[in-house]
Amino acid sequence: MQRFKDKVALITGGTNGIGFATAEQFISEGGKAIITGRSKETVNRAVEKLGANAQGIVSDAGNITDVLSLQEEIKAHTDVVNLLFANAGYGKFSDVASADESHFDELFNTLVKGTFFTVQQVLPLLITGSSIILNTSFVTEIGMANFSVYSAAKSAVQSFIKTFAAEFTEKDIRVNGVSPGHIKTNIFNNTGLSAEQIEGAIQSIIPSIPFKRLGSPGEIAEAVLFLASDQASYIHGTELTVDAGTSVIR
Numbered sequence: 001m002q003r004f005k006d007k008v009a010l011i012t013g014g015t016n017g018i019g020f021a022t023a024e025q026f027i028s029e030g031g032k033a034i035i036t037g038r039s040k041e042t043v044n045r046a047v048e049k050l051g052a053n054a055q056g057i058v059s060d061a062g063n064i065t066d067v068l069s070l071q072e073e074i075k076a077h078t079d080v081v082n083l084l085f086a087n088a089g090y091g092k093f094s095d096v097a098s099a100d101e102s103h104f105d106e107l108f109n110t111l112v113k114g115t116f117f118t119v120q121q122v123l124p125l126l127i128t129g130s131s132i133i134l135n136t137s138f139v140t141e142i143g144m145a146n147f148s149v150y151s152a153a154k155s156a157v158q159s160f161i162k163t164f165a166a167e168f169t170e171k172d173i174r175v176n177g178v179s180p181g182h183i184k185t186n187i188f189n190n191t192g193l194s195a196e197q198i199e200g201a202i203q204s205i206i207p208s209i210p211f212k213r214l215g216s217p218g219e220i221a222e223a224v225l226f227l228a229s230d231q232a233s234y235i236h237g238t239e240l241t242v243d244a245g246t247s248v249i250r
């Protein structure tokens with residue numbers, strides 16, 4: 001399939017995991033992808049792997065100065081964006097008693113403020129018929145201990161899906177969200193846990209997943225690209241949960 005022939009995607013957090021898989025599949029279907037990440041090394045490495053139809057921008061979604069210069073940085077590569085996938089982010093987890101203000105500010109700055117101003121920056125470049133997809137999380141649907149700040153931040157992003165959809169309807173821009181379950185990416189590496197603790201956490205999570213396995217980044221990318229494609233032309237203001245039923249099956 002060549003659903004994205006000559007289309008341009010801006011994928012924040014595209015150096016790894018879900019964002020990288022989405023860039024890879026978008027390019028394999030004829031598109032060009034501009035990815036962001038926090039360091040020159042990770043961005044350059046990913047662009048090299050993605051090939052000639054990829055470009056990179058070093059931009060930290062948790063740094064408002066970086067986010068507010070995104071539009072100018074994108075314009076160095078293109079005047080038009082057909083898909084914005086606001087995906088940059090990570091999870092950090094803490095119980096309520098030990099969470100400090102920096103934990104709260106870090107997650108809200110990156111996930112909420114970063115997403116909001118990324119959309120604001122890219123909006124003038126999004127043409128009629130384009131699509132915005134926000135990455136939320138299945139954790140917004142359940143109560144998980146130690147996830148209070150991360151879940152609240154992702155719930156704010158979930159709320160943007162509806163309000164942005166309302167506001168951008170007249171621009172003919174569709175807005176939707178993808179809500180991943182437990183996906184095998186580098187997400188655990190930002191949590192401060194050791195490799196052994198990460199393996200322990202994964203093994204304790206697996207029994208709670210109906211399919212008894214983690215999802216792959218490619219399985220989320222498929223959902224993102226469906227939402228971005230013409231096949232989803234009547235889907236607007238909603239969220240597609242891709243979690244093997246983890247949030248709804250008991």
Ligand SMILES: NC(=O)c1ccc[n+]([C@@H]2O[C@H](COP(=O)([O-])OP(=O)(O)OC[C@H]3O[C@@H](n4cnc5c(N)ncnc54)[C@H](OP(=O)(O)O)[C@@H]3O)[C@@H](O)[C@H]2O)c1
Nearest residue numbers: 013015016017018037038042060061088089183185186187
């Ligand atoms: N994996 C899961 O189980 C899961 C479940 C639900 C939702 N999600 C969401 O999916 C998104 C992608 O995560 P992932 O699982 O694919 O993790 P990942 O493999 O660690 O990838 C995260 C990506 O985001 C980038 N990134 C992180 N912080 C950033 C920042 N402040 N500014 C710009 N880029 C940043 C990373 O790039 P650099 O390191 O190069 O900066 C990397 O490309 C996140 O929003 C996460 O919350 C993941």
